[in-house]
Amino acid sequence: MYLHLLSTVNCLPNPRCGLFGCLLLLFLLSCSRKENRISDLQIEHDLLRVDSLYINRKFGEGTALLNSLGLRIKRNSPQSVNYYRLKVVHYEGNAAMMRAYADSALSFFSTPELTEKYKEQYVQVLLMKGDVCMRERKYNDALTYFYRGKVLLERNKGACGISDFTSAMAGLLYGQKKFAQAAAYWVESYRWMEKCKTEGTAQRYFHIQQGTLNNAGYAFENAGMIDSALYYYQKDVDLINGAEGSKIISRRALNSARLAVYDNIGSVYTRLNKRKLAKSFLLKSVALDLRLDGAVIPPLVKLARIHLMDGDYKAADSAFQRSRLLLNKFKDANLSSEIKWYKFRSEYYFKQHKLAEAYRTLEAYIRIKDSVERIDAELNKMDVNKEFKSLQQESSLNNLEKREEYNRYYLIGAAIFLLMLVIIVILVSKNLGQVKKNSRVANLNNLRLQRTLSELELANKNYIRIMRVMAHDLKNPLSGIIGLVSVLLEEDGFTEDQISMLKLIESTGSHSIGMINELLKSGLADEREHMVKTPVNLQTLLNDSVELLRFRAGEKHQEIVYEHTEPVWAEVNREKIWRVFNNLIINAIKFSPNNSRIKVEIRQFKRKVVIVVSDRGIGIPDENKELVFEMFTPAKRMGTNGEQPFGLGLSISKRIVELHNGRIWFKDNPDGGTEFFIELPV
Structure with a gap:
């Protein structure tokens, strides 16, 4: 008789070997996801194609495509789970390889986040792993994985997952020869399957339904419930006939399904001693031989027995010999038919x-049958409900221990918190007095500091007054000295050395007066002095500054290029901003070589104006760039013609610009030299 176990191999008579096949039937449906990228969609399509090729028994083509997918699928993607499950199907009968790929599929769910995100796939993998453990006769491990899947299904209530779980349990109960319970589980699986919203192929869904109906009928048959068996076999036939005109289900797939169900119907009629009907169905089954996987072995063995019962020994011997050749080739997948063959032979x-031949074959029958019963003994002794209760109790105990452990942590944490709270309260109360004392001392120090600052401010004002007087007092005699020297230089009768000394005195005096003027303009000014601002056309002011300094640039044969714009008005102090413009242009003249070009431009934006003065002079070394805006900066250097620097101009300019809520900066000119920028609000 026939138990439909796997959509890819419909004719496996050993019910223990088919648990994972029933799990695969819905897995690709529940796993297939719509990815945004074309490559992912192609991989999904190819995975379904491999499954379809296996269903249609095109194993060579399917395996080639599956191997190519192994090079394209990322191992950390959910598609890898489908790939590993198909590998489990590919290695049907090789327990070690099936275990390796089942473990690989299980390893994808390495975090609680992945388990939750792909919970339906996770259930399928747990059930598949349980089936692989059943094949390895690790029954306790198998039940553990089945139980874990059951717990998740009780939480999520997914129709597809429940269908798979009940199908897996049906296979387990069938292996224990609890045929009535197995049949009930398969019927339940079929009912849940009708509620399952799948995303897979119609071809696969057909094989899931067809296989489940066939399995239910086979279990009822072995339970002696013949009417129920025929009812589900007939539902299976109706399903197959209904798909006859479909272009989706291939002829090969339909014939494979018919071969299995006709074989099982023939077995039922043999039980009822309706040998004519039995022979007709068995002959139909044999006539559908696909000559690929030994699927025709069970009906051939049963047909041999019918011929034997009818006394047609020649036909019986032919069927025995034909089935023997196939059994030698596909022995591992047809152990149940192997036993029947020796018995009937x-x-x-x-x-x-x-x-002699009779005793030899009978002895082989007894030996193989006893061997199978010894193997099945451990499985038959297992009480599934009791084991599940034991696992449930173990899980509850583990959860209780975890809760107790968490409670211990909470208590320890609470105790530590309370202890630290007490310590904090003690420290706060202890330090509160010190804080009050420190506060009083701080207030006293603040009063002293304010008095000191007031005194310093007064002293600074007095210092500024004194320095102003000293500057003016120094300026007058220096001006007289320069005047006298100028008169003397106009006289004749001096030697060259005397003339050189007089020019040195004149030059030194001029530099001294220049420095005094800079001091009077900057450092000795009152920083809190009110600065009067009026609307000023910056374009005109900048133009006046440029025109005034052209003669100075002409002494070095330099050209000042000023790019005019429309009038730009801003609230500024005319005198001070004019001083800033002069400082920057004079610096450009001073530090540029003869016959060079200086560019001045004004750029207007929505809420600001930017003045740019660029030269191609000696530039500013990197080590001096942070110092140029300091008063009396050590970064000052001689001009290109030996002009004397004072180290005050940029410091003065920076302070004036900031008093106007603007900013000043510079950068290296790509063509050599420096570009200075002034930004002012408008």
Whole structure:
């Protein structure tokens, strides 16, 4: 008789070997996801195609495509789970390889986040892993994985997952020869399957339904419930006939399904001793032989027995010999038919009075049957409900221990918190007095500091007054000295050395007066002096400054290029901003070589104006760039013609610009030299 176990191999008579096949039937449906990228969609399509190729028994083409997918699928993607599950199908019968790929699929769910995100796929993998453990006869491990899947299903209530779980439990109960319970589970699986909203192929969904109906009928048959068996076999036939005109389900797939169900119906009629009907269905089944995987072995063995019962020994011997050749090739997948073959063959030899052959085949039958029963003994002894209760109790105990552990942590944390709170309260109360004392001392120090600052401010004002007087007092005699020297230089009768000394005195006096003027303009000014601002046309002011300094640039044969714009009005102090413009242009003249070009421009924006003065002079070394805006800066250097620097101009300019809520900065000119920028609000 036939138990439909796997959509890719419909004719596996050993019910223990088919648990994982039922899990695969819905897995690709529940796993397939719509990805945004074209490559991911192509991979999804190819995975479904591999599954379809296996269903249609095109194993070579399917395996080639699956191997190519192994190079394209990322191991950390959910698509890798589908790939590993198909690999489990590919290695049907090789327990070690099935275990390796099942473990690989399970390893994808390495975090609680992945388990939650792909919970339906996770359930499928748990059930698949349980089935692989069943094949390895690790029954306790298998039940552990089944139980974990059951717990998740109780939480999520997914129709597809419940269908898979009940199907897996049906296979387990069938292996324990609890046929009535297994049949009930398969019927329940079929009902949940009708509620399952899948995203897979119609071809796969057909095989899921067809296989489940066939399995339910087979379980009822072995439970002796013949009417129920025929009812579900007939539903299976109706389903297959209904798909006859479909272009989605291939002829090969339909014939594979018919071969299985006709074989099982023939087995039922054999039980009812309706040998004519039985032979007709078995002959139909044999006529559908696909000659690929030994699927025709079970109906051939049963047909041999019918011929034997009818006394047609020649036809019986032909069926025995044909099935033997196939059994030698596909022995591992047809152990149940192997046992029946030896039993029926021994009956044939007894009727042919070939006692030696009869005893030999009977002995082989007994040996193989006893071996299978010994293997099944451990499984048969297992009480699934009791084991599940034990796992539930163990899980509850683990959860209780975790809760107790968490409670211990909470208590320890609470105790530590309370202890630290007490310590904090003690420290706060202890330090509160010190804080009050420190506050009084701080207030006293603040009063002293304010008095000191007031005194310093008064002293600074007095210092400024004194320095102003001293500057003016120094300026008058220096001006007289310069005047006298100028008169003397106009006289004749001096030697060259005397003339050189007089020019040195004149030059030194001029530099001294220049420095005094800079001091009077900057450092000795009152910083809190009220600065009067009026609307000024900056374009005109800048133009006046440029025109005034052209003669000075002409002494070094330099050209000042000023790019005019429309009038730009801003609230500024005319005298001070004019001083800033002069400082920057004079610096450009001073530090540029002869016959060079100085560019001055004004750029207007929505809420600001930017003045740019660029030269191609000696530039500013990197080590001096942070110092140029300091008063009496050590970064000052001689001009290109030996002009004397004072180190005050940029400091004065920076302070004036900031008093106008603007900013001043510079950067290296790409063509050499420096570009200075002034930004003022308008």
